[in-house]
Amino acid sequence: MFNRRQLLGAGAAGAALVSSRSWGQTANMGLPEAAFMDSAATQITPRPTSGPDYTPVVTLNGWTLPHRMNNGVKEFHLVAEPVERELAEGMVAHLWGYNGQSTGPTIEAVEGDRVRIFVTNKLPEHTTIHWHGLILPSGMDGVGGLSHPAIPPGKTYVYEFDLIKSGTFMYHPHADEMVQMAMGMMGMFIVHPKDPTFRPVDRDFLIMLNAFDIDPGTYVPRIMTMTDFNLWTWNSRIFPDIDPLVVNKGDRVRVRVGNLTMTNHPIHMHGYDFKVTCTDGGWVPESAQWPEVSIDIPVGAMRAYEFTADHLGDWAIHCHKSHHTMNAMGHDVPTFIGVNKAELTRKIRSFQPEYMPMGTAGMADMGTMEMELPDNTVPMMTGWGPHGPIEMGGMFSVVKVREGIAPDDYADPGWYQNPPGEQAYEWTGELPEFTRVNDARTRLTPKPDSKG
Numbered sequence: 106m107f108n109r110r111q112l113l114g115a116g117a118a119g120a121a122l123v124s125s126r127s128w129g130q131t132a133n134m135g136l137p138e139a140a141f142m143d144s145a146a147t148q149i150t151p152r153p154t155s156g157p158d159y160t161p162v163v164t165l166n167g168w169t170l171p172h173r174m175n176n177g178v179k180e181f182h183l184v185a186e187p188v189e190r191e192l193a194e195g196m197v198a199h200l201w202g203y204n205g206q207s208t209g210p211t212i213e214a215v216e217g218d219r220v221r222i223f224v225t226n227k228l229p230e231h232t233t234i235h236w237h238g239l240i241l242p243s244g245m246d247g248v249g250g251l252s253h254p255a256i257p258p259g260k261t262y263v264y265e266f267d268l269i270k271s272g273t274f275m276y277h278p279h280a281d282e283m284v285q286m287a288m289g290m291m292g293m294f295i296v297h298p299k300d301p302t303f304r305p306v307d308r309d310f311l312i313m314l315n316a317f318d319i320d321p322g323t324y325v326p327r328i329m330t331m332t333d334f335n336l337w338t339w340n341s342r343i344f345p346d347i348d349p350l351v352v353n354k355g356d357r358v359r360v361r362v363g364n365l366t367m368t369n370h371p372i373h374m375h376g377y378d379f380k381v382t383c384t385d386g387g388w389v390p391e392s393a394q395w396p397e398v399s400i401d402i403p404v405g406a407m408r409a410y411e412f413t414a415d416h417l418g419d420w421a422i423h424c425h426k427s428h429h430t431m432n433a434m435g436h437d438v439p440t441f442i443g444v445n446k447a448e449l450t451r452k453i454r455s456f457q458p459e460y461m462p463m464g465t466a467g468m469a470d471m472g473t474m475e476m477e478l479p480d481n482t483v484p485m486m487t488g489w490g491p492h493g494p495i496e497m498g499g500m501f502s503v504v505k506v507r508e509g510i511a512p513d514d515y516a517d518p519g520w521y522q523n524p525p526g527e528q529a530y531e532w533t534g535e536l537p538e539f540t541r542v543n544d545a546r547t548r549l550t551p552k553p554d555s556k557g
């Protein structure tokens with residue numbers, strides 16, 4: 106029987122049912138159904154009703170691939186194909202992905218399972234899937250030409266292996282890899298522990314770090330870009346449209362972050378300290394864990410960290426490289442801070458009356474500006490909070506810790522109301538005269554007795 110439990114999932118930001126397509130029924134009789142997702146909304150997977158208990162992962166703006174049981178083997182069907190992915194409202198990218206989306210659906214199984222994964226290639230060129238971090242037979246490793254012949258367009262290959270260890274793994278092509286990964290082909294592979302008492306959590310979030318270089322007004326990523334990407338994404342999604350991480354106070358929370366970009370990302374979460382509990386190599390023993398507030402996710406690696414959600418609030422979670430929390434920005438813009446543009450502005454306005462000088466006092470005005478943008482792009486810095494513009498983009502979201510959130514409820518609870526006395530406020534009393542040292546050579550902190 107086809108296991109439909111995941112098909113009932115309702116998203117945090119609206120429900121989109123998994124639909125299915127048939128792929129040449131005569132030729133592919135006996136293949137598991139290839140589920141298809143047409144929405145970028147987070148799909149919540151219900152808890153398992155048979156087998157070992159585990160908390161299903163929540164892939165932000167993603168979904169878990171349904172499977173069926175066939176004589177004790179868990180069967181999945183991935184379809185590599187061109188997809189249209191909404192990176193944010195107002196911006197769609199033409200990517201390559203799996204089963205209708207980039208990133209591909211999350212595969213979830215349990216330690217000890219045997220899995221059989223059918224991979225149908227609907228791309229215009231050959232592909233493979235490498236199962237990053239999984240311990241498996243050499244011929245199942247998915248390196249085109251090395252492990253097995255690459256899968257030609259229109260063909261289906263079968264991968265089959267035992268899941269001998271639990272943890273967080275990834276999948277991606279290992280054939281024309283540079284192009285296919287730049288086009289968005291990647292996903293996560295979660296193996297839950299067979300023992301439900303091994304490091305259980307109440308909430309388990311999943312973020313795949315990826316990146317695209319898409320010129321404003323265009324749809325297809327520039328595949329030759331190596332470092333100057335202009336869209337830094339989580340699960341092929343950018344702020345302000347990455348879903349929040351909704352948590353009930355007191356929950357034990359795990360966040361698993363994989364990095365298949367070409368640079369490292371220090372993921373910083375406010376309000377908490379936490380410890381790395383797992384890498385794509387396996388679980389970190391408790392004696393080897395140390396506290397952090399930013400965790401660097403190396404290229405081609407995964408880090409999972411855990412914390413207990415004791416602190417109520419809206420807590421930013423973001424990459425600490427400040428260029429990675431911007432959208433669609435150019436890197437060749439000159440710096441104008443401190444430049445007097447009055448004369449220049451007067452001259453330009455004589456033939457272009459609506460000209461606006463920008464950047465002379467920083468770039469914060471970009472966060473509120475309503476500039477005319479080309480089709481199919483998003484502002485560089487954007488997003489509104491309860492107290493004004495957030496001035497972020499790219500790899501940014503919010504951890505929302507509240508009281509009274511029901512188990513498995515991930516609906517956005519809105520903005521946090523700071524209790525009285527717990528919010529920074531304006532000083533409205535007298536301001537003292539500021540003493541400044543005028544000597545340009547000695548602009549150091551003045552001694553208490555020095556006079557300007």
Ligand SMILES: [Cu+2]
Pocket residue numbers: 337369370371424425426429500
């Ligand atoms: Cu980053």
